[in-house]
Amino acid sequence: MSVLLEAEHISASYLLDEAGARETPPCIRAVDDVSLELHEGEVIGIAGESGCGKSTLAMVLSGTVRPPLQVTAGRLRIAEQAVPLAGGGSDPRAASDADQTPLLRGRVVAMLPQGAMNALNPTLRIRDFVFDVLRSHLPGITRQEAIERASERLERLGLPPRVLSAYPHQLSGGMKQRVVAVVSTLLDPDVLVADEPTSALDVTSQRMLLALLVSFLEQSIIRGIVFITHELPLLRYIAQRIAIMYAGQLVEVGPTDRVLFAPSHPYTQALMHATIVLEKGTRRQRIKTVGGAPPGLLSPPPGCRFHPRCPVAMPICSQSVPPAVSVGERHDAACWWVAGHSAGEAGATHDAARR
């Protein structure tokens, strides 16, 4: 399976002292040492509680980082091209490539941000929005060409081209979101990063949007999707793999069914209200809810960031960052407790999410 997107050891922080008055400015480490792969034709879901860094990771992966957010480390490659990371990351070439960002954005990677439908200008017909978007990427395009391109695309995806003549208020929320999704992929990007694209939609509209995103893949309009949500169960309908994020880090990555129905990390188990089978022949332990709140990212807890809330925490958990351990085929969990219980099964530690 070929790798379409490869993020290596990405860290990104919000700098709280942009003026640079302090030598070591305080910063919120919203994404901390995240490595992730997206394969050709795949949808990977990224899930976790509010504030765990999902949107920040989405901005990094889509090349839309803006101050006060800064990428402090890492590399990103999409479709075999290095994507510039604002701040340069650890790759000195990235900073000098920064002028390529607008080109990469839209053609290599596109972002469907939270509340994307609200980006529509209420005073402009959809066709004017389409023209503005396309013109920003393709300065030479004429109005007629832009409208024709959007019209053909809508028709191909089973949506009525007449929406181009409508004002936003004349369309339902679900239709607006689908139209914005279509417009954001008009340049056939390799990867679409969708950040909570179904939030604020009713169930029927959610399903229609998911179906549309799948059509993008089936019709080879795009080649892979990073789908961010706090609604873990939703990922069952669209993602082949799921990455669980906690306090800026990935704690578990694996095939959708495994993560949803046989989660390994205590945090994922708590999220799923799942049953942990400790070992063959031992009793089952049930975690009902995630007690407490996620830590502040200005000064996250040492070791495993979940340890203050973890029902199976051990002394080592507060002392040392857990390695990612293989718990099955392309399934890793970063947890000392899991490492102890899967010793001998996997034997090796792995770079999280890169399997």
Ligand SMILES: Nc1ncnc2c1ncn2[C@@H]1O[C@H](COP(=O)(O)OP(=O)(O)OP(=O)(O)O)[C@@H](O)[C@H]1O
């Ligand atoms: N502009 C900002 N300045 C400072 N801190 C920020 C900024 N935006 C986000 N943060 C902080 O970064 C951390 C990660 O936020 P992020 O929005 O990426 O999380 P999230 O998982 O997407 O949450 P949600 O699901 O609520 O959108 C949080 O602690 C948040 O308070």
